[in-house]
Amino acid sequence: xxxxxxxxxxxxxxxxxxxxxxxxPFSIPVELILLETLKNNDQLQTEALKLIPTVHKTxxxxxxxxGFIMAATSGFEVETSNLVSFIKQxxxxxxxxxxxxxxxxxxxAMVLLGYISQGLDISIEYEANAKVNLYEAxxxxxxxxxxxxxxxLDHNNADLEFxxxxxxxxxxLYRTYLLTGQKLNLYY
Numbered sequence: 538x539x540x541x542x543x544x545x546x547x548x549x550x551x552x553x554x555x556x557x558x559x560x561x562p563f564s565i566p567v568e569l570i571l572l573e574t575l576k577n578n579d580q581l582q583t584e585a586l587k588l589i590p591t592v593h594k595t596x597x598x599x600x601x602x603x604g605f606i607m608a609a610t611s612g613f614e615v616e617t618s619n620l621v622s623f624i625k626q627x628x629x630x631x632x633x634x635x636x637x638x639x640x641x642x643x644x645x646a647m648v649l650l651g652y653i654s655q656g657l658d659i660s661i662e663y664e665a666n667a668k669v670n671l672y673e674a675x676x677x678x679x680x681x682x683x684x685x686x687x688x689x690l691d692h693n694n695a696d697l698e699f700x701x702x703x704x705x706x707x708x709x710l711y712r713t714y715l716l717t718g719q720k721l722n723l724y725y
Contacts, residue, residue: 607651656720
């Protein structure tokens, strides 16, 4: 099996071919990225896409997952307004709330990736007459002395292993989006 002109281990291609049922909301984005790349299981792809309209009603669903699904579905004709609405409920003037109900750089970055992939405006109205620009919110997490991004605003140090790489990927994609004016996808 080949993806991006690279030979993938046969086990990856074979595994995706044999999956009969979607693993659910948290595996949907990975399934769709693999399926779009490998193009080897239309039945699973159809099933995963059918779950999108109600996926946000799942326990423990997060804005990270919503942003990831938005990015993974950018190549498909699928309604994502439920995900946009879900994200708006978790958005504050400081960014998008993570699993701990605090604005998080990783979560804001994942939502930025999803919005760019869908070609959406990155300024989110989170309450009447109040908007936050995802890029500007992310920059508030920057720690200049460490040249990285902290995970939460109340943290003192940059998180160089997790938050910084996620934010960097989102900002790099955002820069390319600004230069080209085209919706882009980080994954395929």
